[in-house]
Amino acid sequence: MERKLTSKGIEKPLEPPKNGLLVPDLVPVAYEVFDAWKLLIKGLSELLHVIPVYGCSECSEVHVAPTGHCILDCEGRTSSTRHSSHAWVKGTVNDIIVPIESYHLFDPFGRRVMHDTRFEYDRIPAVVELCIQAGVDIPEFPSRRRSNPIRMFGKKVIDKGGNLEEPESLHVAKSSAILDFDTYRACERFPPPPLSDIPKIAQETIDAYQIVKKGVRKLMKKYTVKACGYCSEVHVGPWGHNAKLCGSFKHQWRDGKHGWQDATIDEVLPPNYVWHVRDINGPPIQSKLKRYYGKAPAVVEVCVQAGASIPVEYKPMMRLDIVIPDTDEAAMIA
Template sequence: MRYWMPGKFLIKGVAQLLHTIPVYGCSECSEVHVALEGHQIKDCLGPTSRDRHSLHSWVRGSIDDILVPIESYHLYDPFGRRIKHETRFEYDRIPAVVELCIQAGVDIPEYPSRRRMKPIRMIGKKVIDRGGFLEEPKPWRLGNPSTPVDFDTYRANERFPPPLSEDIPRIAQETMDAYDFVRSASMEGWKSMAGKMQFVDEVFPPNCVWHVRDPRGPPLRSALKRFYGKAPAVVEVCMQAGAQVPDRYKPMMRLDIIVPESDEAKLVA
């Protein structure tokens, strides 16, 4: 259950901060930018980017641009019944991080999961002993849709009102800490399930964005692109709201690089 509270804080915190911190998304590609206006870096790969000389077509973003919603089918037994195309609607789809936590040991009554007392034996990728068979509960679609609502970004901006201005730095720091915890806990979940280190980006993508040192300054430009750093979208939002940046993100944000003026950039080797 230690996964639960940080996960709730993360979604609630991001939703509250987005009432104050502006976010933009490109309507033609997956680019996201956290600033008062969209950047002018020519790296759009959308279908009509050629007509815009690779400039992005910015629209106001949402929490789904910061916390990319990734869903997964809930499986009572990951090594049991396979989901077929014709039976896919008989299974619940829940946030992938929630399913990861369930399979790693978290119990949610509405989403039962088989707990084995004997290890599964495998040769390579082939399962040779599942530890015995157990009839799955029927119907398989048992979950209450309202159960994982705290872990769903849908209409989160309506569920969580704008914060008081004096509370923004505290919320930003709590959200940053929650993000760090959920990333680390997700990695632990992968290791406990797979027995080896695996990336968690498939279930909890960082969605890196350009780091903006001065959100109220001029927009980022292509000519200075090589001097800019990047950061996970959540980290960028929290930092602009007043949170302290963890040391692990500082190198990728290139905080030690001095960004020159446009005419000076030509003189930099």
């Protein structure tokens, strides 16, 4: 049908946001996601003053407990020298929310990011860039808002209202508005809360996480997000970018070019599964009991340990109904 229209020289009508205009119904969703995202970072920063988190310095394993776990499954480069035990160091918010950043585009339909122009663009969390493209106005990261739709002939753009110069960058140093939505060094920005506030913060944080997840899924049904099939790069916008920085080991054969595909929500907001620790005061998690343990997204595990109630959707994977044998029994099983 589409081909027919084009070959007959008939212009294909485009719906928002494919025509560069905002989807009005999704503007409030974008604001909801953005506000929840900031709350999520603030809440996690506060909870991490109380809930201990460990990250492996050699691989991506994260563990939420008073000590690291003893499961020998490290796949880091030097793991053979440690008999595959992890090299635990104190974790940060970035161990809980894996940072996925993308280029901020003043006009997602404008000039493509090229390898040589990549430094002209800021890198911000992909979730935040999605919110901006869906209607959230952040003065430090201006966005072109069209009043006339883009017109296309098949895949060829015939009218996008020209290229507008991007306004002069406003974010001198890091303003507080930017820090609000950045996970880096977030813990240092929020002092430890009173212990009596922890369960309330935990509940608000897990609620914020659920709002972000649900909202991002909704926005991604209309707004295009691309992910590289070879590495973790994510691009928010109708086309990928041309920066040749693909981190995949196969990049030599592709000249560092990313392989763009439509992104899934897990690529934009990685669930980052960790072991669910049922008894924080119990013995550390161990290899021989591995089959009895469940898992949960790191955000959920932190919040649940801090007193939040468990959303139903995570209960099956957390294996709450499995009886974990104590160590003596386990010795007999093994």
